[in-house]
Amino acid sequence: MNTVSCPFCGNKEVKETEKVISPFNQKIYELMECCNCYLQFFVPLIFENVYETEIIQEYVEFHKGRKNYPVWTQAMIQVIKDKNINLNHKKILEIGAGDGINYIALNEICQIRPENYLVIELDPKSIEQCKLKGITKIINSVFDKNTISNINDTFDVILILEVLEHQTNLREFLELVLSLLNQGGLVILTVPNRERFFINEFNGDLPPHHFLRFNKKFFKKNFANHLVFLKDYSGNQKYSKINNIKPAALKLTSILKLNRNLWILFIPLIPIIRVIIDFMANIKGRGIIAIIKNHKAVNE
Ligand SMILES: [Zn+2]
Incomplete structure (x- = not known):
């Protein structure tokens, strides 16, 4: 009997799509797809800290501090401009901020004071880079119930860039995010697009680094009333x-x-x-950017 259930909707009707051997820990994982919410997820969903070790090349750059804005940062800045989202003096939480590069990018287009910008990041080496960029409010921890029980605050904007795909319990993660969001507040998120061409060109899209894979259909189906923006983007x-x-x-x-x-x-x-590759990325974007709005009353 299949005992695997979807980490987002809990549905037990899931199908196995492929088996992989992780290049990071040589363990076997199965990629499953939920027939209800369309999420793809690798099992076993067991977190391993692969961030400090630099086993994945990306983190070498994080720990040195990136110089160029990654494509998801560029996509976020573009949508903030296009939709005239005013972030001046707003209270912002960034979950999984890495080296803090999004803070720098946002400050080019709006005025964000350090006291209004809280970062939660589990990798202490990345946090050193956040501090160098002028971020002062930092919690060095994973984002979980325990961590948020110490945050006596709510936020106008929550940034989750390239973070959702790392989660092992997506339902709980998103519930905790929404519990910190003000009425009318926005969650701006980006994830890799599993429908892109050359999905295997970057092997970081495998567990225990990335556990989840998304497409636009997932967001349309599951966030219908709260989704205010959804787009795939290419970027170089x-x-x-x-x-x-x-x-x-x-x-x-x-x-x-x-x-x-x-x-x-x-x-x-x-x-x-x-x-x-760049031409093809324009046909099926490498990443997805979504904005989710909290329409609920604060205490609902
Ligand atoms: Zn599901």
């Missing part, structure tokens, strides 16, 4: 950077199962492949 990610030619060429040797020393032969191909 790391593949457009010159200094990433060697890693990209090395990746090609590994995909083609060739000797790593042959990477140099692939250098001329990389720019062409990047153009193709």
Whole structure:
């Protein structure tokens, strides 16, 4: 009997889509899809802290502090501008702030005082970068019941950029988020789009790093009345950077199962492949950005 139930809606009608061996811990995970809410999730849903160890290349950059805005930050800034969302002097909570780069990006378009910006981040090395960026209110912890019991505050805007896909209990996570949101407040979130092309180009999209996979259909179905914005976005990610030619060429040797020393032969191909990948990303966006509004009364 199938004992797996969906970590969002609790439905027991789930189907297995594939099995993977994690490159991070060599454990076997099964990718399931919920027939009710359309969430895809890997089982077992057991959290492991892969953030401080830098086993995933991204975190090396987090710990040094990123210089360029990632595509999800760019997408967030664009939608705030397009929809004329006024964040001046608003109370903002950012969950999983990483190196604090979103705080810097937001301050380019609005006035956010450090006393109005609270960060919850579990990785102490990333927190050092947040402090360097002028963020003063920081809780070094996972986002859970225990952590939020110490927050005697609610917020106008909650930012959850590239965080939902890491969760092992999505239902509880979102309930806790909404409990901290003011009436009329907004949750701005981004996640990788599981319907993008080349889903395996970045192996960080695997457990125990990412456990959940989303598409736009998931948000349309489950947040219908609260969803005020939903879009997939493309953006030019790391593949457009010159200094990433060697890693990209090395990746090609590994995909083609060739000797790593042959990477140099692939250098001329990389720019062409990047153009193709970027073109295709415009057809099916790499990421999804959604804005959810709290219509409920505060004490409802
Ligand atoms: Zn479900």
